[in-house]
Amino acid sequence: MKTIVIKDLYVRYPSDFAKVESQNYSQKNVTSLKQKSNNHVLNDINLTITPGEFLIISGFSGVGKTTLLSCMNGIAKHFYRAEIKGNVLINEKEINNLRIGDISQFVGTILQDTEAQIFNLQVEDEVAFGCENLGLDPDVIREKILKYCEILKIKPEAQINKLSIGQKQRVITASVLAMEQDILLLDEPLANLDFKTANRILKYLKELSLNHGKTIIIVEHRLDLVIPYLTRLIWLENGFIVDDLNQEGAIQKYFNLFNHKPKELVHESNEPLFQINNCNLGYKKKIILRDLNLKIYNSEKIVILGENGTGKTTFLRFLAGLIKQKSGKIWRTPDLRRNTFKKVGYVYQNPNYQLFMDSVYKEIGFQSKDETITKEYLELFNISHLKDQHPFTLSEGQKRLITIAAIASMKPRVLLLDEPTVGQDYEGLNILINTLEKIQQKDGTCIIVVTHDIRCASALGNRVLWFEDEKIYKEGDISLVEAYFKKNY
Amino acid sequence: MYYGTKKSLHPLINIFLSIFILISGLFMKDLTQIFYYILFINVIASLSGYLLTLFKVFLIFIPMGLLIALISYLISNDLSGSLITICRFGILGLTVVFSLNINPTDLSRSLNQIHCPRKISLAILITFRFIPVLKQEIGRITEAMKVRGVKFHWWNPLQYYQVLFLPLIIRIINISDTLALSIETRGFSVHKKSSFYKKVLLTKRDVFITFLTILGTISILIIY
CATH class of the missing domain: 3.40.50.300 (P-loop containing nucleotide triphosphate hydrolases)
Incomplete structure (x- = not known):
């Protein structure tokens, strides 16, 4: 030792x-x-x-x-x-x-960027890589693959490119743990x-x-x-x-650095933004979510919970208009239908894909084109001190905040956020939650958030969708957050 | 890009067949000879379980061949020469069919088995891995830009540079850095001997298909 x-x-x-x-x-x-x-x-x-x-x-x-x-x-x-x-x-x-x-x-190391660390096609090959480098016997490697895949609940024969980012994180963790x-x-x-x-x-x-x-x-x-x-x-x-x-x-x-209680939800109108009837979602032949029946309204704050690979990101991509349903119908309010990408803002899990300008100021101002709005959003997200920085030189948490600010400054009617709290410290988290609340109250934006973050899940919404077994397993108010984390503890 | 299945041929046999088909295709001069050769290699590819790859590759190579043949016909007014051009594109497509069925991990393992330095086999593995990564990254960035309200116009190449090319380059550099680090932090060292979890062995099917391909090709060259 x-x-x-x-x-x-x-x-x-x-x-x-x-x-x-x-x-x-x-x-x-x-x-x-x-x-x-x-x-x-x-x-x-x-x-x-x-x-x-x-x-x-x-x-x-x-x-x-x-x-x-x-x-x-x-x-x-x-x-x-x-x-x-x-x-x-x-x-x-x-x-x-x-x-x-x-x-x-x-010394075993797990780096930050999960996807960039993987280069094999199959889970067992990725887990075996480190053990091979240590010169271990093939039978020992086999034992370790089975042991660590069992601990991390991944199938050794699974194809890595078909896994969700969370499942890939498990693969890389298994690969490092197997080196012992x-x-x-x-x-x-x-x-x-x-x-x-x-x-x-x-x-x-x-x-x-x-x-x-x-x-x-x-x-x-x-x-x-x-x-x-x-x-x-x-x-x-x-x-x-x-x-x-x-x-x-x-x-x-x-402990409990973060303490935030969401405000009560008031529906502004009775007409839904989205009405989803009997939709099945998936890729190629695989169905990921079945029998979706849902109405989403203006000014709602929805939190989506569920384990890795239960279709949370697929659902956001569906709402953003990036994928179509396999069967069933979705009705969008005319405003969203006409201008989907501007009216439905979608912030990715990995912020690196959505940044391309050479300063934070230009990044925020790219769509808003109005200096007042740019400055307003820089202040709203408390990032004015970073305005001259190149976005790619910032930490992952900061980059994530900037992509949210850039997309929020487009003033979409629906804001979809995929794991926005990853890499956020408690201060960043407070800024993010307060800002989202302000945006929702000011513009009546419907905010839909996918999160695994126990620190703030209950502060991110008023309505909860719990995904499990290829469907919306439960739907309800914020008390469902506690039930979810209790069940999965 | 890897289209292979569990039943794919041994990776070194796939490489051998790709090169063999390409070179022997150059010796086929007569249209009948080339036609029978293509037919024969199609049978070999089907026997190897590559029907789906054949279909996908021909969807790309046949229109390309037709276009080049049309240009060639318009210039030379030689129908037979143009048909040979299409067929040569077909042969090129067939070499690609075998290359696309190389499993990068198995290739790396089989190279290690024949005592190729691990530095080289790993570099080959990563190079193979990078092609789908590049494709995936281009797709993701294009989609992410669409989400941010960017509209691509062919008359505005500067926008492609700023919005697609720059983020792509930065992302690729980041991935390369992280990948290199991940390999080192997971114990890779050129100075240390490593073991192999799995051996990739030649099967009777590999030998039979290789033998059949060589025999068939020589027969076509002699008979026609």
């Missing part, structure tokens, strides 16, 4: 990247830290992580959490060519002198997972740390989800460790 010791660590990226990292959402108490930081992404980090620890690294967006993780697997030094002062020792061995491939013999290294570094591993799967993985990781002495280090925003499992929480602000707490301290200081 291996101990990690980080001594007097300072990290700076060779380009302007450092400036970007330091311009984060968190404006609280960071001014003095910023002055001290001298453009370092990480400053004065001193840590000793012993075997069996279940450590969570958290903090607001862009404070250097991923950088800290990437110092422990050699990525910062060897891949991003960061200037590193200080030492990162694993069992008294300086890891910055080792190659990434060599470090990975005892002593130290596991996971960068937002729960981002795309449903509540049930996230808990299953956390329970398994806890067992690894408790019974097998493995060190688990996770970068995570969803503290409500991980707090029951952690033994230690490190809170970063502007590259400094400002809190190093045990579970009790973490609960006292950081």
Whole structure:
């Protein structure tokens, strides 16, 4: 079992990247830290992580959490060519002198962008890849594939390109877990997972740390989800460790950071925006959702819940007019029929696809064409301080907020949001929820959100659709959120 | 792009057949000879279980061949020459049929089995993987832009550059970076010996189809 010791660590990226990292959402108490930081992404980090620890690294967006993780697997030094002062020792061995491939013999890493990490066609091949690199016997590899596919509830023979993003996240998790290294570094591993799967993985990781002495280090925003499992929480602000707490301290200081109650829903009109009758949805020959019967009204706030692969994204794509029903009928209000893509705003799960301008200001102003509206939305989403930044230099959470602002500034009648809270820290989450509420009240926009986020699911809507077994399993008010998470805990 | 099924031929046999068909097709000079050759290779492709791929490939190659043949006919006024042109496109299509049925993972494994350096076999695997990724990314970005209210016009190439090309390049670079990192963090090292979870073995069917193709091709060359 291996101990990690980080001594007097300072990290700076060779380009302007450092400036970007330091311009984060968190404006609280960071001014003095910023002055001290001298453009370092990480400053004065001193840590000793012993075997069996279940450590969570958290903090607001862009404070250097991923950088800290990437110092422990050699990525910062060897891949991003960061200037590193200080030492990162694993069992008294300086890891910055080792190659990434060599470090990975005892340090397992799950990176952020799920889809980009996968290159095999079949699940079993992807899971086998790491084990093959470790030179394991084929029979042992077979055993591991079966074991970890069972834990992650994926079929070894499944074709990866047919899986949802959450299911792909399970594949990559299984692939890393199968290597069974002593130290596991996971960068937002729960981002795309449903509540049930996230808990299953956390329970398994806890067992690894408790019974097998493995060190688990996770970068995570969803503290409500991980707090029951952690033994230690490190809170970063502007590259400094400002809190190093045990579970009790973490609960006292950081549990339930988010507290928001939705306002009562008032229907503005009786005429629905969408009327769906007996629709079946799917791709090629496969039916994903059956017998949909639903009316969606103006000013509604709908939350869609369900496990990975239950057809939530398919449903949003259907409402956005990107796919057609296999059978049944959908009636759209004439306004939506005439101008579907402008009147139905659809924000993707992955924000990288919807950004293309060279500054946040231009991105927001692309469709609105009106400076007043652009400024209004920059302020509404609290991103005025990022207006001159290139969107691609921002954190994933920030990018997501910008795509939402850009599409909301088109003033659609319906706003479809696919996992908008992924990568959002508590501050970003508060801004997002309050802003969506303001937009809904001001313009009467109907907002439909797909989420797995226990922190805020009940704050995102007044009406809940629970997808399961290829259908709308339950439909009801906000009390259904609690029932859903209780069932899947 | 991979159209293969579980019954696809051994990947190295698929590569061999693609190259063999392409080269032997060059030796076919007479229209009758080419016609019988195409017919024969169609039978081989069907025996190999590639009927669906054949259909999809011909949907692209036949119109292309017809267009080139028409241009050739208009220029030279030679009907037989134009028909040979169509047939040559057919042969090209047939080589593609076998290439499209190569399973990249199996190819990488079979290359490792013949002691090809893992660096090369992995590079081939990733290259194969990148073709559908590129197609998928173009589709997603085009769709995402449509959702953002962008309308593409052929008279505005600058818009294609800004709205499609730039995000695509950035996304491809990001994917390449993450993929490279993911491979390294999952233990890949050129300096270490790795094992193979599965071996890709030659079957009797592979040998039979290869033998039949060679024999049939030589027979067509001799008889016609």
